[in-house]
Amino acid sequence: MAEKLFGTDGVRGQANKWPMTADVAMRLAAAAGRYFRSDSQEHRVVIGKDTRLSGYMLENALTAGFTSTGMNVFLLGPVPTPAIGYLTHSLRADVGVMISASHNPAEDNGIKFFGPDGFKLSDDAEAEIERLLNEGVPPAQPQNIGRARRYDDAKGRYVEYAKGSVPRSTRLDGLRIVLDCANGAAYRTAPAVLWELGAEVVTMGVEPNGYNINQDCGSTHPEAAAEMVRQVRADVGICLDGDADRLILIDENGRVADGDQIMGLIAGRWKAEGRLANDTLVATVMSNLGLERYLNDMGVALERTSVGDRYVVERMLAGGFNLGGEQSGHIVMTDHATTGDGLLAALQFLAAMVETGEPASRLSTVFEPVPQKLVNVRYAEGRTPLESDAVQAAIADGEGRLGGAGRLLIRKSGTEPLIRVMGEAEDMDLLDGVLQRIVEAVEVAA
Structure with missing residues (x-):
């Protein structure tokens, strides 16, 4: 039976269980190596990772798979996901790989691929890699086996690249910034960038031990950073996630x-x-209705996509747009990067603070959001709650009760066994009642 590996953001699962095993990683790398080998004299792949313990296992397995097909491997160590997009293109590599499960807990891990242009792969490319994996990839001849080596300059190159995303005149002198790196991939690079630009940096989440990535810290748990902002009277707080492609901000009052x-x-x-291409922002169906109203009032269109930064990027490239992202904090700026980059987005915000002299509280509240609520319901393996007649009936009833006064979005997570139940409405009592019935129906079916 053919293996179906790729989800909405690469291959992901619990470490040392299918598909996140050394065996699958090695075969996946061999298939990707065969797919990406070009006619150039040297075939290169760059591999980065976050700080999970299982990263060592997967890094070695991927290296074995790639070298077995004649690819030369550059091992970058812990670097942010966007650094892989940048360095894949910059180093003229055939393929880039990031070993990370992003904001997931430490026991999970994932494998994301980037093409030679630095962008994540299309569905067609992933399907072809899966086909090659299932058919089996013949190894290279002994004299053609690839080499592997550490590439120690990766972090320094990314630091300079990040600093170059804002004008040379931009200095952060006088700003006190709380920076939470989620004990993840940016624990060295992000503090260096802010410090070199002149900021006073109060760091958190910069002591990874293989197990504590995203644990009560980072963009998914900003409470500790918010408290630190208040405690040290910082001007702003910056929270990244485990692979640093997300950003959540905290103003000087501790508001997220x-x-x-x-x-x-x-x-x-x-x-x-005059820098916003085609006066359009690309966001997902999760973005707040208040954002859409704010944009429309100033003559900017909002185009919505399915959830996932890869779908945002695909629409940006197809439409010639240069700004997009997700409510969760993925901010994609194709003038600077090929994927979401939490640090680069933070630098845009800090540059606005410097140029306007406005506090973070004013700059981080540009529109009044329509009340929105999200409830996650975990389901058991093999269950399909959204196919339940009772769940579909609850959704239909909820849509009828909301009418034109709100909207519902109920979907399966692409990275975890969760059903995400989201709703928006001006009337929170009405919204709570609608969501409660749907959640109860999902729980029964889960």
Whole structure:
């Protein structure tokens, strides 16, 4: 039976269980190596990872698979996911790989592929790699086996690349910044960038031990950073996730701002400067209705995609747009990067603080959000709650009760065994009642 590996963001699962085993990783790398081998004299792949313990196992397995097909491997160590997109293209590699499960807990891991242009793979490319894996890849001749070596300059190159995303005149002198790196991939690079630009940096989540990535810290748990902002009287707080492709901001009062507010700010500034391509922002169906109203009021269109930054990027490339992202904090700026980059988005926000002299509280609240609520319901392996007649009836009833006063979005997570039940409405009592019935139906079917 053919193996179906790829989800909405690469291959992901619990470490040392299918598909996150050394065996699958090695065969996956061999298939990807065969798929990406070009006619160039040297075939290169760059491999980065976050700080999970299982990263060592998967890194070695991937290296074995790639070298077995004649690919030369550059091992970058812990680096942010966006660094892989940048360095794959910069180093003229045939393929880039990031070993990370992003914001998931430490026991999970994942494998993401980037093409030679630095962008994540299309569905067609992933399907072809799966086909090659299932058919089996013949190894290279002994004299053609690839080499592997550590590439120690990766972090320094990414630091300079990140600093170059804002004008040379931008300095952060006088700003006190709380930076939470989630004990993840950016624990060295992000503090270096902010410090070199002149900021006073109060770091958190910079002591990874293989097990504590995303644990009560980072963009999914900003409470500790918010408390630290208040405690040290910082000007702003920056929370990244485990692979640093997400950003959540905290203002000087400890108030948390999500990706919608950050996108709204950047879109407004770029629109005023004539930098927003086709006067359009690309976001997902999860983004708040308040963001759409704010953008429309200043002549900016909002195009929505399915959930997942890869779908945002695909629409951006197809439409010639240069700004997009997700409410969760993925901010994609194709003028600077090929995927979401939490640090680069933070630098755009910090540059706005410097240029306007406005506090973070004002810049991170550019629109009034429509009340929104999200409930995650975990389901058992093999179950399909969304196919339940009772769940579909509850959804239909909820849509009828909301009418034109709100909207519902119920979907299966692409990275975890969760059903995400989201709703928006001005009337929170009505919304709570609608969501409660749907959640109860999902729980029964889960």
